[in-house]
Amino acid sequence: MIRTRFAPSPTGMPHLGHLRTCAYAYALAKHSQGDFVLRVEDTDRKRYVPEAVEIIKNMVSNFGMKWDEYYVQSERAQKGIYKKAAEKLVEQGYAFYCQCSARDAKHEGYSDVLRDPCRDKKFKEGAIKIRIPDNEKITYHDFVFDKDITWDSNTIFDATLLKSKDLEELPTYHLAATLDDHEMEITHVLRGYDWMPSTPIHLLVYKYLGYKPPEIGHLTDIQSIEGGKLSKRKGSTSIQQLEKEGYLKEAIFNFTILLGWAPKDNRELFSLEDFVETFDPKGFQKANPVFNRQKLDWFNGYYIRQKTDDQLVQLIEPFAPKNADVSLINQTIHLIKDRIAKLSDYPSFSGFFFQEPVVDKSLFIDQAADQLSQALVVLKALDNWNKEEIEATLKELINKNGWQTGDFFMNLRIAVTGSKFTPPITDSVAILGKEKTLERLITCLK
RNA sequence: GCCGCCAUCGUCUAGCGGCCUAGGACAUCUGGUUUUCAGCCAGAGAAUCGGGAGUUCGAAUCUCCCUGGCGGCACCA
Numbered sequence: 404m405i406r407t408r409f410a411p412s413p414t415g416m417p418h419l420g421h422l423r424t425c426a427y428a429y430a431l432a433k434h435s436q437g438d439f440v441l442r443v444e445d446t447d448r449k450r451y452v453p454e455a456v457e458i459i460k461n462m463v464s465n466f467g468m469k470w471d472e473y474y475v476q477s478e479r480a481q482k483g484i485y486k487k488a489a490e491k492l493v494e495q496g497y498a499f500y501c502q503c504s505a506r507d508a509k510h511e512g513y514s515d516v517l518r519d520p521c522r523d524k525k526f527k528e529g530a531i532k533i534r535i536p537d538n539e540k541i542t543y544h545d546f547v548f549d550k551d552i553t554w555d556s557n558t559i560f561d562a563t564l565l566k567s568k569d570l571e572e573l574p575t576y577h578l579a580a581t582l583d584d585h586e587m588e589i590t591h592v593l594r595g596y597d598w599m600p601s602t603p604i605h606l607l608v609y610k611y612l613g614y615k616p617p618e619i620g621h622l623t624d625i626q627s628i629e630g631g632k633l634s635k636r637k638g639s640t641s642i643q644q645l646e647k648e649g650y651l652k653e654a655i656f657n658f659t660i661l662l663g664w665a666p667k668d669n670r671e672l673f674s675l676e677d678f679v680e681t682f683d684p685k686g687f688q689k690a691n692p693v694f695n696r697q698k699l700d701w702f703n704g705y706y707i708r709q710k711t712d713d714q715l716v717q718l719i720e721p722f723a724p725k726n727a728d729v730s731l732i733n734q735t736i737h738l739i740k741d742r743i744a745k746l747s748d749y750p751s752f753s754g755f756f757f758q759e760p761v762v763d764k765s766l767f768i769d770q771a772a773d774q775l776s777q778a779l780v781v782l783k784a785l786d787n788w789n790k791e792e793i794e795a796t797l798k799e800l801i802n803k804n805g806w807q808t809g810d811f812f813m814n815l816r817i818a819v820t821g822s823k824f825t826p827p828i829t830d831s832v833a834i835l836g837k838e839k840t841l842e843r844l845i846t847c848l849k
Numbered sequence: 850g851c852c853g854c855c856a857u858c859g860u861c862u863a864g865c866g867g868c869c870u871a872g873g874a875c876a877u878c879u880g881g882u883u884u885u886c887a888g889c890c891a892g893a894g895a896a897u898c899g900g901g902a903g904u905u906c907g908a909a910u911c912u913c914c915c916u917g918g919c920g921g922c923a924c925c926a
Contacts, residue, residue, distance in 0.1 A: 414925080504924095517851095529924095531924095555852085562923090563923080565924085567924060575926085576925075596919085596921095597926085598920095599854070600853060601921075601922090623855085626919075632920075671874055689855060691920090692860085693861080698876080701876085744887095752887090824886040827883095
């Protein structure tokens with residue numbers, strides 16, 4: 404049985420990369436009725452952001468994914484399992500105590516010192532580091548890249564496995580993830596590409612601990628348009644931020660899974676269920692994809708149009724003008740549904756329903772004053788204020804005067820909405836109501 | 850610098866030796882519907898498959914070299 408895991412570290416807001424890794428791991432397991440594990444890797448106390456745990460859990464479940472098991476590494480660490488494993492490796496000679504002072508976390512250079520000076524000093528305490536062997540080939544088969552990848556052990560450095568006492572003797576990722584993946588019987592490890600260079604360390608840890616390594620696959624990095632890995636600095640793609648900008652979960656999800664994975668038939672539209680059903684690791688891409696907002700916008704528009712009007716009203720409420728009347732949003736929804744790409748576009752198409760527009764009179768074209776004053780007269784006389792009556796009345800007026808239909812409606816549009824781009828104007832006027840419509844015409848004629 | 854990965858339209862990608870004078874989607878442009886903008890429908894342009902050598906009757910597909918991009922080199926994950 405396949406068992407996968409999503410193992411984020413709670414150091415900040417989850418972003419597209421997290422969602423994608425999670426979705427792939429989930430689909431890989433669920434495609435064959437396997438188990439999906441959520442594991443919080445919170446062994447870095449300095450970068451720990453407490454709220455992040457809940458936000459991550461919410462992200463996973465809000466996108467419809469359910470974990471079968473849940474673990475928190477800091478809690479597991481209290482049982483001493485990592486420390487015990489590290490000490491065992493020291494006893495066996497596969498690791499050693501190191502008393503070098505920790506390197507500055509902000510160092511920007513690179514190190515050529517691969518063999519730690521403490522490796523043969525036989526200290527009895529300190530941080531525990533792995534003793535990387537000399538002249539060994541270390542190989543594994545990457546199931547994403549579908550190829551064997553090999554390192555020469557002489558290029559690998561003696562990495563820390565267990566931190567020193569002042570860091571609570573917590574494990575580093577190298578130890579925690581390998582041990583956990585084994586104990587949790589994870590069959591397929593799917594993780595970010597940035598982990599590939601430390602895979603040989605993990606392979607050695609598995610070996611020295613006497614574990615059979617799981618299948619391992621590294622995902623491509625999502626690149627920002629400016630180049631380089633997507634991050635808070637480049638692209639700002641936290642899930643929360645995107646939702647705040649008016650993107651639907653369906654769109655974010657669909658867009659994300661297609662960044663680095665594609666089905667044989669190149670199908671584009673996927674719900675989570677579709678994705679799980681269709682998923683095939685052969686579809687993984689090897690080259691880094693670029694985050695392209697236009698495609699996201701297209702998915703968003705598509706999913707907005709799939710919503711029922713009622714659903715859309717719910718979704719749009721937070722984006723509507725302040726104190727907007729829900730029943731008014733309700734009336735306008737079908738007029739803007741085809742026009743918006745993001746929920747946040749709603750006010751720009753509907754603001755005039757809620758607020759008196761500022762009309763720039765230079766926008767008016769030919770005969771505006773004449774057309775608007777005559778329109779005011781016939782509309783004022785209208786008893787049944789509905790779209791059909793309004794339209795019939797106005798068309799009659801247009802014919803009588805021999806005006807250009809388009810010009811007339813454009814002038815009416817500008818007078819009532821203040822904009823050249825709006826929903827159909829007769830529908831809009833019908834919703835706006837007789838009183839407000841006439842008021843606005845009068846204002847323009849002053 | 851050292852180690853590793855990658856390379857098909859602007860972008861996401863299909864392609865795994867002949868079906869490719871390279872297909873789809875987004876974006877772009879044109880036309881239609883139309884009172885604007887959208888939406889929808891129809892159509893167009895867009896990659897000599899990063900470059901160069903090979904292998905082969907035949908290469909986007911295999912090999913090598915080059916170039917370029919990306920990642921890593923922490924008691925961070």
